[in-house]
Amino acid sequence: MSGPAVGNFPGTDDDGRAVAAGGLTVVRGRVPVLRDLSFSIPAGQITGLLGPSGSGKTTLMRAVVGVQRITSGSVQVLGLPAGSTQLRHQVGYVTQSPSVYPDLTVEGNVRYFGAMHRKGAVEAAEAIAAVGLQEQARQKTADLSGGQLSRVSLACALVARPRLLVLDEPTVGLDPVLRADLWGRFRDMAAHGTTLFVSSHVMEEAGHCESLLLLREGRLLAQLTPAELSRRGHSTDLEKAFLHIIQEAAEQPGPAAGDRKTLNGKPPEAESRDTESRDRSVR
Amino acid sequence: MDAVMMLATTRRVLEQLRHDHRSIAMILVVPALLLTAVYFLYENETLPPGAPRTFDRVGLMMLAIFPFVVMFLVTSITMLRERTSGTLERLLTTPVHKADLLFGYGLAFSIMAALQSLVATAVAYWIFNLDIKGPPGFVVLIAVINAVLGVALGLLCSAFARTEFQAVQFMPVVVVPQILLCGLFVARDRMNDVLEAISNALPLTYSVDALQEIAANAEATEQMWQDAGIMGAIVLGVLVLASLTLRRRTA
Numbered sequence: 001m002s003g004p005a006v007g008n009f010p011g012t013d014d015d016g017r018a019v020a021a022g023g024l025t026v027v028r029g030r031v032p033v034l035r036d037l038s039f040s041i042p043a044g045q046i047t048g049l050l051g052p053s054g055s056g057k058t059t060l061m062r063a064v065v066g067v068q069r070i071t072s073g074s075v076q077v078l079g080l081p082a083g084s085t086q087l088r089h090q091v092g093y094v095t096q097s098p099s100v101y102p103d104l105t106v107e108g109n110v111r112y113f114g115a116m117h118r119k120g121a122v123e124a125a126e127a128i129a130a131v132g133l134q135e136q137a138r139q140k141t142a143d144l145s146g147g148q149l150s151r152v153s154l155a156c157a158l159v160a161r162p163r164l165l166v167l168d169e170p171t172v173g174l175d176p177v178l179r180a181d182l183w184g185r186f187r188d189m190a191a192h193g194t195t196l197f198v199s200s201h202v203m204e205e206a207g208h209c210e211s212l213l214l215l216r217e218g219r220l221l222a223q224l225t226p227a228e229l230s231r232r233g234h235s236t237d238l239e240k241a242f243l244h245i246i247q248e249a250a251e252q253p254g255p256a257a258g259d260r261k262t263l264n265g266k267p268p269e270a271e272s273r274d275t276e277s278r279d280r281s282v283r
Numbered sequence: 284m285d286a287v288m289m290l291a292t293t294r295r296v297l298e299q300l301r302h303d304h305r306s307i308a309m310i311l312v313v314p315a316l317l318l319t320a321v322y323f324l325y326e327n328e329t330l331p332p333g334a335p336r337t338f339d340r341v342g343l344m345m346l347a348i349f350p351f352v353v354m355f356l357v358t359s360i361t362m363l364r365e366r367t368s369g370t371l372e373r374l375l376t377t378p379v380h381k382a383d384l385l386f387g388y389g390l391a392f393s394i395m396a397a398l399q400s401l402v403a404t405a406v407a408y409w410i411f412n413l414d415i416k417g418p419p420g421f422v423v424l425i426a427v428i429n430a431v432l433g434v435a436l437g438l439l440c441s442a443f444a445r446t447e448f449q450a451v452q453f454m455p456v457v458v459v460p461q462i463l464l465c466g467l468f469v470a471r472d473r474m475n476d477v478l479e480a481i482s483n484a485l486p487l488t489y490s491v492d493a494l495q496e497i498a499a500n501a502e503a504t505e506q507m508w509q510d511a512g513i514m515g516a517i518v519l520g521v522l523v524l525a526s527l528t529l530r531r532r533t534a
Contacts, residue, residue, distance in 0.1 A: 028534055066531075066532065067375070067531060069533060069534045083531065083532060089378055091376065093373065093376050097369060099372065101368075102368075103302045104295065104298055104299060104302075108298055112294075115288060116291070160377070
């Protein structure tokens with residue numbers, strides 16, 4: 001293992017890292033979903049997790065939250081192993097499909113998840129306001145639109161005021177105005193010290209992040225900034241830049257030389273078999 | 284255990300139920316209607332002088348069986364939804380203890396069961412003049428323990444179903460054998476050895492036994508308390524098994 005982030009474990013948040021993973025590998029059944037990932041997520045920033053559908057984004061997020069059984073390697077969150085009891089107050093997780101109770105009101109949902117963190121009506125009202133659903137607060141969640149539903153789900157995580165917020169595709173199905181609004185909200189939270197780890201398969205959203213993890217077929221292609229992405233991918237269009245980097249990686253099997261943050265330690269012959277099994281690894 | 288989280292869970296489950304008028308009707312009204320049907324089934328029976336009415340025996344046992352069946356059904360579906368919708372996984376990333384969830388569920392449905400049993404028992408006593416020696420309070424107590432048994436088994440069984448259709452399939456497997464062998468149709472001492480042994484292992488048997496004790500005695504008997512104790516122990520055992528199916532970390 002040659003990842004630079006692995007050297008100084010255990011990573012505490014004192015050195016500015018909210019999450020530090022070393023050699024993280026997840027095999028589901030016999031299908032490798034994540035392979036030997038080493039990376040870190042800086043505290044108080046927005047880090048984007050980008051990659052095509054089926055690349056292992058959700059599994060990686062679940063590993064950070066601590067609900068994913070991992071095969072080998074380690075994930076440290078705020079200086080503790082992911083999933084530690086002490087972290088349950090500090091890590092918020094919003095799953096891709098909204099996980100709320102459709103037969104409760106918006107307020108009922110947010111109040112309930114707030115109660116798990118000893119938060120009351122005031123915090124619940126703030127969280128509902130933060131996602132712009134004040135007017136729907138007393139409506140039954142089942143009667144809301146898809147975009148509103150995912151914002152209820154987000155409010156249920158915001159109410160706990162977590163230090164690390166893990167968001168799996170939070171902007172899917174939202175209109176452009178709301179999407180911009182939500183990213184503004186995320187930047188605001190980061191400015192106040194919250195660490196955000198946000199996945200997306202829409203490359204244009206990468207521009208909102210300060211740091212990016214590029215994932216493809218369970219491997220980390222690179223960890224870089226949006227500016228570095230467009231420079232390395234020779235395009236200001238981040239989608240084109242990403243495609244370019246993927247092509248480059250396909251042309252040069254093995255660790256991409258010259259990128260200090262590319263941590264790809266697996267032999268290239270594993271690739272063809274993995275491509276076949278990729279569909280099954282999609283959660 | 285954390286009282287705040289447990290009570291929040293109880294409140295949430297009751298709140299969900301409040302929006303579901305049909306389930307409320309099933310819990311509160313249907314048992315009383317079925318009891319009415321049982322009463323009129325035996326309305327014209329000819330009895331030798333001094334013999335107790337069949338309704339006094341069967342109706343009484345129905346009072347214990349309704350909450351068990353209804354709560355099993357309602358709980359297994361509610362919990363299955365919790366498991367498949369992602370809300371359970373989300374809850375388990377919060378500081379909530381598994382016991383808070385399970386007891387929160389148990390308490391919510393016990394409250395509903397107590398209401399159900401009050402309605403059904405009141406109908407049995409006041410409208411159909413149910414004639415037993417023991418006090419109705421004990422009948423309600425046994426009914427509530429039965430309801431909690433239904434809740435515990437429902438929580439457990441929901442772990443082995445992937446869809447609501449599969450959850451309903453547990454009815455004939457888990458519920459019907461207990462009704463057949465609990466002593467409602469054939470007295471347990473007249474069953475063959477194999478069936479009696481199976482019957483001894485099924486929890487509903489003990490509640491029927493307890494009700495027979497209440498029917499035959501004006502005061503609570505030792506046997507009744509023993510039956511209630513066995514039921515309580517089985518409920519706790521099933522809840523512990525159910526808690527093992529709540530996993531914070533999954534593959």
